[in-house]
Amino acid sequence: MHILTADEMKKIDDSTSKEYGITSEVLMEQAAISIYNEITKNFNKNTHFLFVLGTGNNGGDGLATARLLYNEGYKNIKIAIIGKNQSELFKKQLKTIKKFGFDNFIEINDDFKNHVSVADCIVDGLIGIGLKGELKKEMLEIINIINSKKRGKIISIDIPSGIDANTGKVFGNAIKADKTITFGSYKLGHIFFPGREYSGSIIVAPLSFPKKLFSISHRELVTRDMIKKLLPKRPKFSQKYDFGNVLILAGSAEFPGASVLSAIGAQKIGAGLVRLITPCSLSSSVLEHEPGIIYKSLNKDKFSLRDIDVISKNIKKASVIVIGPGLGRSNETMQFVRGVVENSKGPIVVDADALYAVDALTLRKNIVLTPHVGEMQRIVRTDEIEIRQNYEYTEYFAKNKKATIVFKDATTIITNGEKTYFNITGNTALSKGGSGDLLTGIIAGLIAQGLDVMKASIIASYLSGRTAEIVSSEKSEYYSTPLDIAKNLYRALLEVMND
Ligand SMILES: NC(=O)C1=CN([C@@H]2O[C@H](COP(=O)(O)OP(=O)(O)OC[C@H]3O[C@@H](n4cnc5c(N)ncnc54)[C@H](OP(=O)(O)O)[C@@H]3O)[C@@H](O)[C@H]2O)[C@@H](O)CC1
Numbered sequence: 001m002h003i004l005t006a007d008e009m010k011k012i013d014d015s016t017s018k019e020y021g022i023t024s025e026v027l028m029e030q031a032a033i034s035i036y037n038e039i040t041k042n043f044n045k046n047t048h049f050l051f052v053l054g055t056g057n058n059g060g061d062g063l064a065t066a067r068l069l070y071n072e073g074y075k076n077i078k079i080a081i082i083g084k085n086q087s088e089l090f091k092k093q094l095k096t097i098k099k100f101g102f103d104n105f106i107e108i109n110d111d112f113k114n115h116v117s118v119a120d121c122i123v124d125g126l127i128g129i130g131l132k133g134e135l136k137k138e139m140l141e142i143i144n145i146i147n148s149k150k151r152g153k154i155i156s157i158d159i160p161s162g163i164d165a166n167t168g169k170v171f172g173n174a175i176k177a178d179k180t181i182t183f184g185s186y187k188l189g190h191i192f193f194p195g196r197e198y199s200g201s202i203i204v205a206p207l208s209f210p211k212k213l214f215s216i217s218h219r220e221l222v223t224r225d226m227i228k229k230l231l232p233k234r235p236k237f238s239q240k241y242d243f244g245n246v247l248i249l250a251g252s253a254e255f256p257g258a259s260v261l262s263a264i265g266a267q268k269i270g271a272g273l274v275r276l277i278t279p280c281s282l283s284s285s286v287l288e289h290e291p292g293i294i295y296k297s298l299n300k301d302k303f304s305l306r307d308i309d310v311i312s313k314n315i316k317k318a319s320v321i322v323i324g325p326g327l328g329r330s331n332e333t334m335q336f337v338r339g340v341v342e343n344s345k346g347p348i349v350v351d352a353d354a355l356y357a358v359d360a361l362t363l364r365k366n367i368v369l370t371p372h373v374g375e376m377q378r379i380v381r382t383d384e385i386e387i388r389q390n391y392e393y394t395e396y397f398a399k400n401k402k403a404t405i406v407f408k409d410a411t412t413i414i415t416n417g418e419k420t421y422f423n424i425t426g427n428t429a430l431s432k433g434g435s436g437d438l439l440t441g442i443i444a445g446l447i448a449q450g451l452d453v454m455k456a457s458i459i460a461s462y463l464s465g466r467t468a469e470i471v472s473s474e475k476s477e478y479y480s481t482p483l484d485i486a487k488n489l490y491r492a493l494l495e496v497m498n499d
């Protein structure tokens, strides 16, 4: 499913009306019917509704919904309207609902708090994708009153009022919805925090937008369906060499564990051969987790440029290289990283400490960088922009550097600068040392099986996130470790395969 900006949505709305003859009036009626359907599934005719509406088309959707309910015999409906500049459609809807005989409009005065506290369901149609800048004082006060409500449910139309549809940022304050019903497709504000949290559960009502108009956006949400289609095939008549050869160059005396998690990730996702080379030797107990991993130590503290000669055969044979987890950041090691990248033409996953060498690397599309927030800030060298919601900056950076980026965060951004995918599986079980190393290994294991770097990154992000959700539903987000996630990867895999 495509993820849209507010402008893209408006363009789609415009084309649907001008090129296809399905007018905004029709779309608004469809929007209202979809909200009506959702409401009548969950609330009966005795429910006390309070519609709080702005005077734009978001408010127009609200008026049309209230009218549909009223017409079907839902009699306990109050409507509060905030604002002066009524849009044309809002004006029409106001006339229409009055024509149907509805007249229970309430003022925003001292009584407003009481109306809020007795409502079983508040429908928020204050502001949708037309939000402009910080909220005005009156709007802020109303939102504060609604959010302090102790009982009942809040349904937001299109997006919780106060959330920027392009970034998920809160402009002053925003409605904390239990449910949001949006139209056509997700907006970016639904998938980036804090907007994602404010939205509650999200329902996308398709309306009559022609599907092909959505290709205006180069951004998509990663879904289970997508993963099912992308998973590499495993033909019955095959052997280990058909599933690729992963070379992992990782670890140091200081950080021995990271390399093992990468190796386990690569193996558990189905790579044919996983070869782990570390500078210093790992304790055998660490490797006992997965004896199938081919392991070699160079018997030294850390990698340096000279080691390239020793491992050049392995570099040549590898279908994909992982470099970075637990390497350390000494100058010699950074030279080694550079040497490896220069000596290989194939795909490479550059992670963790190796990201410190990025400035000195000549990147290319089949190199995947996997930074987390801190690493991303350092790579792009900025404290000035709010990098977490700045997918445009990540896209720009990927395009400029000609690399593929997996920016790991609560909403992970996977981009090569031309296409961008957002993954929203996962939880705080992944906010632990080692989960990045595991992800890196999974990406490499998928590349080894013949996938391009984007596809491999999409699948790996989805599966590690989904496994974290499955594992922590049993063990909690506190307790689940990267190794738990590695060992349970099959559960997310089976869920996708059996879907
Ligand atoms: N696109 C589609 O396909 C379809 C779109 N549809 C619907 O249209 C919605 C978009 O409607 P839209 O463009 O009229 O803008 P909208 O969200 O109502 O906001 C304008 C209102 O907000 C107010 N306001 C703004 N900023 C503010 C601030 N900082 N602080 C305070 N107030 C502020 C502004 O007040 P003003 O600045 O004018 O005083 C005005 O009242 C969309 O979300 C969806 O629900 C559906 O019908 C189905 C088809």
Ligand SMILES: [K+]
Residues within 6 Å of the ligand: 058, 124, 125, 126, 127, 128, 156, 157, 158, 159, 160, 161
């Ligand atoms: K809204």
